[in-house]
Amino acid sequence: MIGEFIDGPLWYFSLTAFVIGVVWRIVSIVRAGVRPDLSIARGSAGRGAMRAIFSRFVPERTVTTSSRLQLIAGYMFHVGLLILLFFAQPHIDFIAERITGLSWPAVPHWVFIVAAEFSFAGLILLWLHRVLNPVTRLLSDMDDHIGSILVFLVMLTGCLALAQSHEALRLIHLFLAEVFLIYFPFSKLMHAFTFVMSRGYTGATMGRKGVNA
Amino acid sequence: MSMPATDKTASQRLSVFGLCLLAVCLLLFSPLVDAEEKSARELPGVKVFNPAAELWRDVRQREAPVSGKTQVGGVETGVLINATGDRWRQFRMDELIPVGGYVIGAIIVLLLIFYMVRGRVPIEGGASDRKLPRYTTYERMVHWFIASVFLFLAITGLILLFGRPMLIPLFGKEGFSIIASACKEGHNLMGPLFLLALVMVFFQFVRRNIYQKGDLTWLLRGGGIIGKKHVPSNFFNMGEKTMFWLLVFVGSLIGISGLVLVFPVLGLGREFMALAHVGHAIGALLMIAVIIGHIYIGTVGMEGAIEGMKTGYCDLNWAKEHHDLWATKAIDQGEAMSNEAVASLNGEKTSTAPPGATIQGAGK
């Protein structure tokens, strides 16, 4: 009964909320507008933007020493999460069945497990860093904690349901995923989309000036 | 041919005995034991040997399990009798579960009694207005990393161990199956993280945990419990060092035996797997007991003990009382900081005072 609700209407509701919310957020950012830059450009803004979008995946040398742990944990978490999210067999099946009808090859089970290990280690370390490091503790607000904990719970319940044998466990996972989807557009989790815009804007400005940002 | 045919009577007696054994082995506790014995008695003197019983008996009574060939692939498929299985079952059901339960219960009761007798150990000099930096952010991260992973593993592990006697009555079999399945998957998944955390802990803290001269005194005086006087100690005291080494060695044992258990794919035999389980269980229960004590001291048992792990700084008086050798050295090196400086470094300052005002005491 409640299971059917989670598996049916709530899923479609959360997906709709997610899509509309994300689009709305992005549109409202773009609509705020950027004043045209009247100075004479030294380099290309477009190339600068593209460059920044990709080059920021590789951290500056100075960061690799000062924030090494955060970088490693950050990469572990994000890459792991990406694999878990898009290359796990149950997820691909679910996406194919419920959304796109398309499926693609999944990673082998052991890759999934390794990705999960990395992802968990990364997320736990990042969150601990958030609460223990004076800088991040000062910066963090409820949103950051809710976001981290939601992701953690979605991942955890997903892994607890790994045996794929108990409907209840799958529903708990699905329910949390739905909460996550609904929460997503209202929160910092939006950085998953807006980071491209931020890097683009900065890269464009810097690109005009002829600086590789 | 284990029976020498020279001694007729012995051979006869043995043949009867063989028949009896046949009956027992053939059909475990089946009601035809009587009938079989009767039929054997009806034909006295005839050497009626049951080849199957002989075979099974040999398999059972020989020291090493007899293995043969089989077309079926897999681990130990050629082995007819898994001789260690029963010993393992006894260990798990008659020793591990009851004794483990008592041990954990006893630790909790003992701590309760201790708390009632001794109470919370206060900072005798009261909280001072200065602090010493005790743990870096990384050290605290590592600690809480292993702590959270350990807690998760301990809880899921205990549920799997004691769930059948304790939780099935509460949740029913179906309900508990859901819990147990989740616990098993979670336990297996988080297990390797414990090993990762253990490696991090080891390298971060090993230097300060090497036993030193004063440690024996600490042990002899029971860590200050005997005589209620603080015993001098360095950055870590004898008890903490011992816990560290327990964690390192027992933790490795738990971790590695756990890996054995989660990799049935490696084709290890049941005997080895059972042994791994025994080591895993005993080690884990031991560590859980130790950690309960550790948590007790950190939370209710001692004033100011958890501060260092929480904020990175500990009270100067606390340091002097519990880790005086380290505290003296640290104070000599000018590491002591005012509470305000610490609050500022921890970003707790909210006043509008100029930001530059507190930077003097900022240490690296």
Place this chain on the structure above:
Amino acid sequence: MSEQFEQGVAVLRDQIDARISSYLSSCVHCGICAEACLFYTETNDPRYTPIHKVEPLKKLWQVENTFWGKLGKSLGLIKPLTESDFADWEQLVYDSCTLCGRCSMVCPVGNDITYMIRKIREGFSVAGYAPDGMKEATKRALTIGSPMGVTFKTVQAALAHVEKDTGLKIPIDQQNAEYMTLFSSMEIVNFPEYIESIAKIFDAAGVSWTISSQAFEATNSGIQIGNKEAAAELVGRVVKAAESLGVKYVVSPECGHAYTAIRWEGPNLIGRPYDFEVVHILELLDKLKAEGRIKLEGKDDTPMTLHDPCQIVRRGGVVDPPRNLLHSVADHFTEMTDHGVMNWCCGGGGGVSANERAEELRIKSFDRKKHQLEELGVNTMVTACANCRIILEEGLEHHEMDTEVISLTELLAEHLVSGKTPN
């Protein structure tokens, strides 16, 4: 006061464009920018984390642009931006940020934090929350024509000295000259050698140049304090002078903030493109050298290093010219560990040098440069910004280090093959 505060908030609200919305949406509070900021690394005070300095802007954005903010505000759970926020953050926004832009280089989501601090200053200055030193400097710039109170008379005196020393005639208000040269007051007052060098080099290269009596000052206090009107007024003077003289190029002096102000922000402040182009003196020198119009002789064999002024290199894009030029006159030029667009600021940019209140913090943050120099073991530091030069010299003096700070333009003038001048 309260009305002024409201105005400040309104201005602050105006600053929120797509870039800032995107930045604030993207920031995950990872704190990596802290490690890029010398005010944090040298004090370990988490409040100096760059993104923390824009907290009031974030608060305003949250309350007015996000779902939770609006909800929290209507439920009374989140307090809107208050005057005490401005009071609390004034020092963080002005004293502990040199707008050096290093944090913007390391942000994993690509936020230009410096841009946000530059913008938050707009609101703060309107609300009246700005350091007195900077307020006064801006006032002087608007009324007298220079933040340091230098008048054209002073300039003339300095030029007379230069003319005497070099025997060269310095063209003033010459119509249709190719280049109109600007100076920073710092150079006029503290480093007249710079003017001398320029005169020599331009003479040797045969450059047609002039100085405007109407606009000689290149620095722009309006930008540092974050006052758009003041900044536009100051840029407008330069534009007016340049256009009335009909020059093709305006030469920005070594001074870093002056360069960003006139080169990158100027057209946007006055709302139209210039009729002329702005070049930095180093760009021009590099061009002249490449064209063979200036010839350099001899190489210094003292080990040298280069301090990159943030606004010229990281925020200005003049990365290679100083290196090309320095290589042509120095045999032993070694880079510091963090150089080029990742250099460490001197600690006095963005108006911090004009802010007496920040002096203690500024001296403390000089430890970073000190460490860099000690690590490299070089005792001669070349730079191309009068402000950097003053701040560096102050820091070195404070630590009693015997490191020499020299201007790149002056160094080049020393190595100039003097064709016409007898000197």
Place this chain on the structure above:
Amino acid sequence: MARMKFYCDPERCIECNACVTACKNENEVPWGVNRRRVVTIKDGEPGERSLSVACMHCSDAPCATVCPVDCFYTTQDGVVLHDKDICIGCGYCFYACPFGAPQFPEDGAFATRGKMDKCTFCAGGPEADHSADEHRKYGSNRLAEGKLPLCAEMCSTKALLAGDANVISDVYRKRIINRGAAVLARGVSYRDASFRAPRSTGGKSSSQE
């Protein structure tokens, strides 16, 4: 009630593996699972014997004792069955079982063994008899149809016996007595022909019934 047991007569087993195949086919077990296997001792040596082994349906089953989720139960026929909906695939039954009966469909890393599978004495599982679920999880339920496990029914030499313990022990006892009589008649000890290497009788072994 009846008490169902298997019994395999090594004197008759010819290691044809038909029981293994029959079981796989009848129960459509997953790849990698073998509920029944034939083990040959002393393959190619004097005293070679084969035994077909599966779950013995113990009266006091060790697997049921150690199961952390208590998923085993014994039917009225004395068949030891388990509930796959409750099983968590921990593998403890496999450690405890003397006969190696519990099987796991996968043996991947991180103990992703899947649910345990073992011989059901062709008696299905806890689901309704002959339901689709039952067949999918446990294979066929011949016992409910009044039939015995297919492995035993298929056995061409009737080495593998299945059924009520009283009945099969009778059958077996008769065989032994007959063999005993044959021994008396021929004067050859059957013991000498057992799989153990003859010690005193030298090479005069391996006679047949």
